[in-house]
Structures are given as C-alpha cells and as structure tokens.
Amino acid sequence: TGGGIAGNLPRVLPAGCAAEIELSSWERPAIFRLMQKLGQVPEADMRRTFNLGIGMIVVWPAAARAAFERHCIRSGEQPVRLGRIVVRGPRGAAIVWKS
Numbered sequence: 001t002g003g004g005i006a007g008n009l010p011r012v013l014p015a016g017c018a019a020e021i022e023l024s025s026w027e028r029p030a031i032f033r034l035m036q037k038l039g040q041v042p043e044a045d046m047r048r049t050f051n052l053g054i055g056m057i058v059v060w061p062a063a064a065r066a067a068f069e070r071h072c073i074r075s076g077e078q079p080v081r082l083g084r085i086v087v088r089g090p091r092g093a094a095i096v097w098k099s
Contacts, residue, residue, distance in 0.1 A: 004048040005057065006095040012059055018088040019059075020096045026080045029053040047097075059085065 009019050032053045036046050046052055060068050065081070072079040088094060 004051050005054065006047060009057060009059075009095055013085065016087055017085050018094040018096050019083055019085055020098055021083040022081075022098050023052075024099065025082050026052075026054070054080075054082070057082065 005021065013019060032046065032050055035041060035050070036043075041049075058068070062084070069079045083098070086096075
C-alpha cells in the first residue's frame, strides 16, 4: 500500500492514538545500512520505502505480550518490541519516532 511504517501503522490505530516507535529497539540489518550509505538514501526514504528492515508489525495488547512472544519464538520468529501505543488527543493517529 506504500508509505512504510508511518503510512500503514496509523491505519490500525484508533482515533486519538499514536504509535511511539523506539528506533533503538532493533538493529538495522547490515544490508539496509549499506544501501543507505552507498545510495546516499535519506533517512525519511529508508523509513518510508524499506521500513528500516522491519518485515511486519503486529499491534498486540501489552497484557498478552509474553504469550504472543512465546508463540512467535515457537514459530521460528524473533519478535522485537518496537514501541507502544499511546493516547495523543481527540483526533487522528500518528507515528512518533524516538531515538
């Protein structure tokens, strides 16, 4: 659908909520660092086009996080907690990138 994390994640958020994404919560795969460097790709394009190496995002209730992570691991996946959903105001959804 285009737009990367910032263009797609808000579509699943209720009005007034935002996703705070912790950029330090995962290590970018080396290939993405190399592409950015050699191609002189701006950070905004890396986020929008390549999702900084993130393949899929699942929004899951915090209370069920441990069970969900165990399920992922048993299925051969390596889950990473990217951030959290927060209430931001009466309207709209947004992505807040945090270093």
